[in-house]
Amino acid sequence: MHVLHTNVGKARMALVSACCLIGLGQAGARAAVTITDTVSGAFLVSGAKISTATHSNVKISFSNNTAGTNLELCAGTTAQFSAKVCGTVVSDSGGPGFNFLTLVDLVEYNDKYLYVLEVSGTEAASFTLTIE
Numbered sequence: 001m002h003v004l005h006t007n008v009g010k011a012r013m014a015l016v017s018a019c020c021l022i023g024l025g026q027a028g029a030r031a032a033v034t035i036t037d038t039v040s041g042a043f044l045v046s047g048a049k050i051s052t053a054t055h056s057n058v059k060i061s062f063s064n065n066t067a068g069t070n071l072e073l074c075a076g077t078t079a080q081f082s083a084k085v086c087g088t089v090v091s092d093s094g095g096p097g098f099n100f101l102t103l104v105d106l107v108e109y110n111d112k113y114l115y116v117l118e119v120s121g122t123e124a125a126s127f128t129l130t131i132e
Contacts, residue, residue, distance in 0.1 A: 032132035039071065040124040042084050045114040050075070056106045061130040063100065064093030069121030073102075073129065075112040086117055093127065 037043065064071045074080070076087020088109070091102045118125055 032130060034128065034130040036065075036126070036128045038124045038126050039116045039118050041118055042081060043116040043127075044081060045073075045116060045129065049111050049113055050106055050109045052106045052110055054107070058104050058106055059130075059132050060091060060102045060104060061099055061128075062091040062093060062102065063096075063098060063128050064125055065096055065127060066121070066123065066125035067096050069093075069123065069125035070095075070119050071125055071127055072117045072119055074115050074117055075109040076115070078113060081113060081115045084117055086119075087112065090114070099128075 035045065060073070062071075062073045071093035072086050072089050073091040073093075074086035074088060075090050076085070080087040090104065090109070091100050094100060116127055116129070
């Protein structure tokens with residue numbers, strides 16, 4: 001499991017806030033959060049489960065910045081995260097230089113956590129994740 005850093009904790013809080021704003025469907029409310037960090041095995045992105053009953057479209061941009069590795073952005077339970085199993089693949093990383101856009105409805109991921117899994121490669125991999 002990845003050890004949390006103070007700045008990552010703040011980024012995660014901003015992510016939760018952004019998802020809440022978007023999930024509430026507030027007119028004109030646009031929030032974007034970008035997280036850039038490193039994963040070795042598994043990295044928990046959201047500090048709390050996604051919780052929404054409102055259909056809310058969200059844009060997710062995900063990229064892997066490290067050659068020789070492959071990452072997956074996943075939504076799942078804490079048990080799936082701990083077992084390093086991807087519950088639902090939200091996005092795949094490709095190689096460095098590829099930035100994948102995924103459009104999702106947050107209701108599909110209700111009661112799930114977001115996390116990044118390193119699915120191939122032997123070194124820690126840097127990634128960038130933007131949610132708006």
